[in-house]
Amino acid sequence: MVEIKFNGQRYAYWQQVHIRSSVDDLAASVNLAVTRSGTGERLGVDANTVIEVLIDGAVVTTIRADSISRHVDANSHGIAIEGRSLARELIDSQYSQTLSGLKLEELVKRLCSTFNVPVNVNAKTTLVPDFSLQSESPSNALINAARAANLLLYPTADGGLMLTEPSSAAPVATLRYGEHIESYTVVDEYKLRYSEYLVKGYDYQNDQALKGAAKDSGIGFYRPLHIIADKTGQGLGGSERRAELERNRRQARANRIELNVAGWTHAGGVWAINTQVRVTIPQENVDGVYLIGDLAFTLDDQRGSMTQLSVMKREAFAGE
The missing domain is CATH 2.30.300.10 (Baseplate protein-like domain - beta roll fold)
Known part of the structure; x- marks a missing residue:
């Protein structure tokens, strides 16, 4: 059974449910709908309400509503909720911030704290020399930084984020x-793959341009992907590893x-x-x-x- 819980209230017995989460998205999405007899009343949710979504008594995500619609006719009333987990603010907001000399985990914590998004870090992270946002969504920059570090940043049940490695634990089933x-x-999905990957950056400490490349032998025509490095000052080997990572990830994801x-x-x-x-x-x-x-x-x-x-x-x- 799916329930929602907020302000000490619980609502259950939804007739249509769609709850989605992904390791490539910072926010889980929720769509719930029900139609019942009678005229019905408002649900009591506003733009500020924090809602826990439960499956069989276990919280699976924590959201704010993106929209609520009510439909009423002579014999019935229906209500539908669309919402996303609390990290949606990192996706929707346009924000400016410059940070330097922080490890990735500190950077993630700093940005999440600004938007009151819970975060849990379960990985060792390295220094990100420079990180800058200029009137842009924090989510893209955070996801790119996590990928460059071979880490995942994904939604958790409390509405926040987890920064960790891909699980190597035993299968759950x-x-x-x-x-x-x-x-x-x-x-x-062949469109995810490219014939060659070129990662470009600059090492300001040693005053030199950086470039790393990798090829996908399975793509026999020219289809390049050029990437501006998310991290600087990591040396030529770091750029080459990033290019190989991008190729390997896309091959497997495809x-x-x-x-x-x-x-x-x-x-x-x-x-x-x-x-x-x-x-x-x-x-x-x-x-x-x-x-x-x-x-x-x-x-x-x-x-x-x-x-x-x-x-x-x-x-x-x-x-x-």
């Missing part, structure tokens, strides 16, 4: 087609499996991103451990409660 997996889709499984939980609890699962699909010669990169909890009249899992090899996030 084993999913077999025909037993646990109701349907699957194998995706080869090949993924989307699974539909019944329910919202496994034996250990509610499904979560950045956890590993063993997937067995004999028809595709698939039998291995994959990382959950995206998930969506859904509920509708046709299929009931389902979880859509997008899984890929850990290298899609770890890079090297």
Whole structure:
């Protein structure tokens, strides 16, 4: 059962549910709707209300509403909520800030504190010599900095963010087609890949230009991606590693499996991103451990409660 909790109140029995989170997005998204008999009343939520979203009693995300719509006719009333987790402010806001001499974890904490977004760091981070925002969204700069460090920055149940490495823990479950997996889709997204990757930067300490390159042998035509380095002063080797990381991540991300499984939980609890699962699909010669990169909890009249899992090899996030 999905419930929302705010100001000491609880509302349950939603008829339509879509709750999505991804390791590539800073904010989880929530869509809930219900139609009941009678004229109904306002929900009591405003722009400032913080709402906990629970599945079977466990908080899966904490949001503010982006929009609330009410529809009333002679026999019924309906209400729909769209919202995102608290880190949405890092996505929507345009902000200016210059920081220097901070480790990545300190930088993330500083920006999150400005927007009252909870953050948890579970990784060792290195120095980011210079970090600057000029009337722009903090989210893009934070995601790029995390990727350059081979780390993930993704939404947590309290509405905040986790900065950590891709999980290497044991699989939380084993999913077999025909037993646990109701349907699957194998995706080869070629547009994510490029023939060559060129990372350019400048080492101000040693007063020299930096350049690193990597090629994808699977793309036989000219399709370049040039990247301005997110970090400076890391030397030529750092630029080369960043180019290899970008190539490896895109190769792995371009090949993924989307699974539909019944329910919202496994034996250990509610499904979560950045956890590993063993997937067995004999028809595709698939039998291995994959990382959950995206998930969506859904509920509708046709299929009931389902979880859509997008899984890929850990290298899609770890890079090297």
